[in-house]
Amino acid sequence: MKKYLKYDEWCIIEEGFNPANHQASESIFSIGNGKMGQRANFEEKYSGESLQGSYVAGVYYPDKTRVGWWKNGYPEYFAKVLNSPNWIGINVTIDGFELDLYKCKVDNFTRTLNMKEGFLLREFEATLENDKKISVKAKRFVSMADTENGAIRYSITPINFSGKISFTPYIDGDIENEDSNYDEKFWNILDVQAEDGSAYLESQTKKSDFRCGFAMKYIVKLNEKVVKPNAEVIQLNKWVGNQIEIEVKEGETACIEKFAGVTSSLNYATDALKSQAEELASFACHKGFDKLFEDHKQKWSEKWIHSDIKIKGDIAAQQAIRFNIFHLNQTYTGEDERLNVGPKGFTGEKYGGTTYWDTEAYCIPFFLMTSPSQVTRQLLIYRYKHLPRAIENAEKLGFKNGAALYPMVTANGEECHNEWEITFEEIHRNGAIAFAIHNYIRHTGDKKYLEEYGLEVLVGISRFWSQRVTFSEARKKYVMLGVTGPNEYENNINNNWYTNKMATWCLKYTKESIDYVKAENPERYEELKAIMNFNEEETVRWMDIVDNMHFPYNEELKVFMQQDGFMDKEQMMADDLDPAERPINQHWSWDRILRSNFIKQADTLQGMYVLEEQFTEEEIRRNFDFYEPRTVHESSLSPCVHSVLASKIGKIEKAYEMYLRTSRLDLDDYNAEVHEGLHITSMAGTWMAIVEGFGGKRAYDEKLYLNPVIPEQWEEYAFRIRFKGKDLEVRVNENEIEIISHASLPVELFVYDKPVTVEENKSITISR
């Protein structure tokens, strides 16, 4: 754990420069706009430890898979998120001495991530080897409004001298990827061109042939007036830039404003990449830093209106939830159905791939409530577009007749993870993807989605489950053999309760959806039947499985069993573990973990969270009391689910403990790994812990429910949600709940299970 950041409601602030924290800060202070993003690398040269990270959404490299022993069915490659050419670079020399914070004396260093307005600011004083002291201020953002533009304002004021300052703004294409399996470089450089005042570099990924164009323009100012020093144009094989030099007097301020235009072959014909990137850079330069920033800020302001959560009386919690919301909004904006929510977003390379089940299980609940329904719909369509690949995935594993197995990790629909116990067996992801369709529809009312896209996905998934189960002659029940549940501390188990539960839920929901589409739009239904080569007879087996699935259950404890044989394990409690042996995944051998009853992340409880309405509060409590003490929460996705359920069953202290664990995971670097990037997808779980946990927000049968509680550490909290296009603000304190409508129609909902109507643009207050 690392606690070096200041508490602040709207900002993340690092005071004083400590190289040991630099890589962590590079992650934490990352900026992005859904289309591109940046780790908080310095613009000027930095010779200390740093993880360079510049990312263009949707661009990946199929890196040859690395395994110890090849097993049939392994993917050929692991799709790696790519560190891309670096467009932020501005080298600086002061009277010929290079500015490098690793080698200078640094004073009054402050790094600020302003989350309200979406920018990164760095201010410091540096004393160089030549004893010249300067004051520097660098502000950077990637625009939420003009999403292919990034801008930097970099100002230097000599403090104790007058002299020459040189700026070398550049684009560097000679890039390494830390996560490369075989230490290969992933980029070819196709074009470099530098002119006075501008430069262009075009790069191409090897194998996958993505192309990205990076154009830069800049203007130089002395005391806020534009000057035009001559530039030395530098053009190398993989590097382009300009070097300019100006005379600056003590106390004067030299400033360079660098504008980048970034294009990719996802969005442009390859022969237009250059002209478009150059146009974008020119456009931004012409518009000017301040106006560009103004438009950007405006977009952030709109995002915050709908997604902010306010917490009074707990600044650490307030800062943390905003940090989580900020990064989610930076990572995914829902404008492009080909993109998704990568586990590290634009903050690191680790894990590879861009899409995990995290999207459906964690991120969709967040986006559903905080963004227009279109945003979630894009995430669903992303999977719809990958359906043919999911069918191919299943075929590779021996499934037939349009059965679809979505990948555990992917960048393009193809599976790219390489551990058999995950790739081949952690099939519950299929359940989350189906459930997301239901979740979308129950929150938006958009049932039309079923006939447009949803049904095809549901049928593919149901066909998979139908083939994946085995009828056990011994039990006269359907069983599901050889799976890994959400709890990855068990591998290749039989009858994971969660997976079996989600499978039968899918089969049932698919059947209902078929009946619905058939009734509502028979013509489209016939069309879909032809497309899917679907025969209604298929559903006979589906319903037989629904009726006769085996669910492990312990009669004595009246608790659902995570899998067959769970009670054969030695029953131990996480609290009794030697703290020196935690996290166990860093101290115990894998077989010991597998044999133990310790649970990495919510599994049976995950199922009770997803399908909560099927269980009584008493059942939830019994299972919570059984599983929570056995859960070590060594996945970032775990505490949030326990937090939501703890709130539900009135264990508010427990819920708060779990909330803290999830919300400041990266800010306080609980697991000593934040330098690799942030846990983007689990950030949505933090939001869930408040809105669904403390706020008790539910949507059953297309009706909205609120059952707020409040941790005693908080004076008040407020969040805003959307439900079927209606926009509500909810404020909760110890005594009352205020619901403020921003909708143009009355909103009906249930508060503490009592029906309530909030009139359009009115508010109501309910005592607690």
Add this chain to the structure above:
Amino acid sequence: MKKYLKYDEWCIIEEGFNPANHQASESIFSIGNGKMGQRANFEEKYSGESLQGSYVAGVYYPDKTRVGWWKNGYPEYFAKVLNSPNWIGINVTIDGFELDLYKCKVDNFTRTLNMKEGFLLREFEATLENDKKISVKAKRFVSMADTENGAIRYSITPINFSGKISFTPYIDGDIENEDSNYDEKFWNILDVQAEDGSAYLESQTKKSDFRCGFAMKYIVKLNEKVVKPNAEVIQLNKWVGNQIEIEVKEGETACIEKFAGVTSSLNYATDALKSQAEELASFACHKGFDKLFEDHKQKWSEKWIHSDIKIKGDIAAQQAIRFNIFHLNQTYTGEDERLNVGPKGFTGEKYGGTTYWDTEAYCIPFFLMTSPSQVTRQLLIYRYKHLPRAIENAEKLGFKNGAALYPMVTANGEECHNEWEITFEEIHRNGAIAFAIHNYIRHTGDKKYLEEYGLEVLVGISRFWSQRVTFSEARKKYVMLGVTGPNEYENNINNNWYTNKMATWCLKYTKESIDYVKAENPERYEELKAIMNFNEEETVRWMDIVDNMHFPYNEELKVFMQQDGFMDKEQMMADDLDPAERPINQHWSWDRILRSNFIKQADTLQGMYVLEEQFTEEEIRRNFDFYEPRTVHESSLSPCVHSVLASKIGKIEKAYEMYLRTSRLDLDDYNAEVHEGLHITSMAGTWMAIVEGFGGKRAYDEKLYLNPVIPEQWEEYAFRIRFKGKDLEVRVNENEIEIISHASLPVELFVYDKPVTVEENKSITISR
């Protein structure tokens, strides 16, 4: 499957040169002497596909482990068997044109592996690009008598010309290992020195610092008379040699005899490697090729007396069994307790490591019967010496108090395999290692071994089992969770019947052994107690486990269940598999294999083979009938066990089918992989299929039993065995069994369960 070799009783013969078969032949025609060995690479240059292989016993390289995702407890390295500097090389030019069979016209090519005398012979005619035609004869062996010597006699006769022949005998240290994980070279070359008539090269493995010295000397003959042409001495960084040239007339024969002396730091001080290697080469050169060969042949003759199996009426079976026996004898001679029986011996690099459970489960039964007891004893002491490492292995996985887990794969006692489901879970190897002690004692009567070495190993292993089981409160039984049995087509299962069986057997045998040593040698027992920090209280739990272990059993079928839940699987038969989908491990994804009921290799039946006396014939038949149809035999170690049991229960046709499958596995290249090397350890299984299967040899309670049957394809078969130092020959035909004693005392045994005594050096004949 590849059938290009001629049948012959004593030789493997390849006629005609086909480069497509060359790598397979390089494996099949390998020669070795337990201390070093060679693939059948050509002496002269060969530019076609070839896997170079020159091996020095006991030398390995700890190659950095390669895995997709690291798991706690993985070994840091995989010990790789090393391709070592090449001492066989003799480049040849004919009037300036290089001899290279890949580029010449080749006629009358014959490659012969003479198994009786242990040499490799190659004869051919080659027409070079310059149309000069030569006849070549090359004979090579590594001496069984002078085990650090290898010798080559290489003769050339010009057929259609008189001209200049040059020989370049050399030692090459610039070696690649095909099995390198990171394409690194594993050797440093420390010393090179070439003089007229001799050369020396010294190599050092990186990291592990093994050193090997290679000295060569040669003599040149023209028409069998020694000549002394001037040599051009060539000394490069990693290569040393001489080039000599002689004028040869049409019909004359030029011959070079090259003698190598090979030393390793396992046997010599590093500063003696050179002088010793040079002395060895000089010694061999002085002794002369013919005498050297004579001594070598004599040793082979002795080996064959005791290990040969004669089969009349089935030349394919006769050739195959000798091929298997020959390679086993080449691989391990029992002279050095630091060596073991590598899965590929001296025939390839694949699999790495030098010791698997194959040694105890398969090879020891062979060596026990065919070699002096000392040979097996060395293999046991090998494990004894590794006991501290086995305790460390177990500690890494969280076990305590002297619990020992022997490695799945090792070269030095440390585990070096890297799949968690094997390394951490395939723990039944511990059972085989304990059983080998019992097996040794019951065949040799050497009970003293227990107090000398055996008991410490047994106690370490029993401590492991005692900690590895879990008491299931739910079942009120001990269970063994998360294991992989011999059937590796199941991973991380609970209560593998075989593993549970072997575990309780170990606990019981250890207790008996403790009691025995305590009674026989109380003083030594007290000493051992102190060494092991052993408390007799420990055995209370052991016996409780023995009495209360859970063994999966199906009441309805009256069959032992391979593991919990086996009958939940869809019950399919191997014969019903689409032949196009076999072997399933090349066609099915791993999860599909795991979910299926198909068995890779004997598992429950392995247990019934090992502990046969615990079961009635009816029980064996029931289990055989259940498991055999579900077994796909995709491990080379499988058919032999089924063959032995099939003979036992009177299914002679089945036994013969299984015997064929195992005995010609490599000769006929069933699995299209013989080019990588031979399946050395499973060759012992082939021997078992005859002696224990058809011959029905057993040793219970230190008594010898024979229950011979004979496949109808055979007229007669004969084998020779040792039992408690007594040497018997057994000849079986349709009508009778002849037992010929070569012992100096009467031998008592049971034939068809009737007691029989064979007087010293007499024979008896029993009707069948």
